Amino acid sequence: MNTPVRKAPGGPSPVRAEWGRSVEATLSAVPGIRRAKTDAAVVFALTDFLSEDECDMLMATIDAGRRKSTLLTATNDPNFRTSDSCDLDRWHPLLQPIDEKIAHLLGIPPEHGETMQGQRYAPGQQFRAHNDYFNENEPYWASMAVQGGQRTWTAMVYLNEVEQGGATWFPQAGVRFNPRPGMLVAWNNMNADGSPNLATLHEGMAVVEGTKYIITKWFREGPWTPTIEP
Numbered sequence: 001m002n003t004p005v006r007k008a009p010g011g012p013s014p015v016r017a018e019w020g021r022s023v024e025a026t027l028s029a030v031p032g033i034r035r036a037k038t039d040a041a042v043v044f045a046l047t048d049f050l051s052e053d054e055c056d057m058l059m060a061t062i063d064a065g066r067r068k069s070t071l072l073t074a075t076n077d078p079n080f081r082t083s084d085s086c087d088l089d090r091w092h093p094l095l096q097p098i099d100e101k102i103a104h105l106l107g108i109p110p111e112h113g114e115t116m117q118g119q120r121y122a123p124g125q126q127f128r129a130h131n132d133y134f135n136e137n138e139p140y141w142a143s144m145a146v147q148g149g150q151r152t153w154t155a156m157v158y159l160n161e162v163e164q165g166g167a168t169w170f171p172q173a174g175v176r177f178n179p180r181p182g183m184l185v186a187w188n189n190m191n192a193d194g195s196p197n198l199a200t201l202h203e204g205m206a207v208v209e210g211t212k213y214i215i216t217k218w219f220r221e222g223p224w225t226p227t228i229e230p
């Protein structure tokens, strides 16, 4: 019997390796930041990154603009990502300072960041285990490659307390975060050699009680250029 050979999602890259090193050094120097105790992935958490007012403003903005979340690749599982999402306009006078504060914390120029996204999960809603990096063997990669290339770092911020459920769980790295309002979590989706790190697999576990609001920001290896819709 032949075992199907699964191609790696991408190979080593000096540019991505350098983003790994430089952002890790920048974040390591942030007062109060904690690094997850695992060798499998580079993951940081920083409490009180956003204020209660900033979280409230973001939740109201997400509620005003939310639509069903989407996926880059088709899946057979209709329950894979059941949340609502909202694109957060980086030029909006209330949102731009938050967008830039995240980029500044990581030491990445804001233009490398994709549009910040808000996510809202009602009870039962979830985002099943996935990787944020692009799989360079998938058809979508050709268009991503010319729009800033691979995703390097992910930053997300929890905006509220969730009564039950809604943790972010990295099953391979063995790291788990329970939502805490204003807490930022950031991780390098790449290995030290700049290849995609499979152990950054993570899931937004189902909310059991309450509603979960977060913002997510994905950074590219190059400046991000959004697709111009016709």
Ligand SMILES: O=C(O)CCC(=O)C(=O)O
Residues within 6 Å of the ligand: 119, 127, 132, 156, 166, 167, 168, 169, 202, 203, 204, 205, 214, 216
């Ligand atoms: O909801 C979460 O905790 C994780 C969200 C996530 O993985 C993403 O937006 O890429």
Ligand SMILES: [Fe+2]
Residues within 6 Å of the ligand: 130, 131, 132, 202
């Ligand atoms: Fe993710």
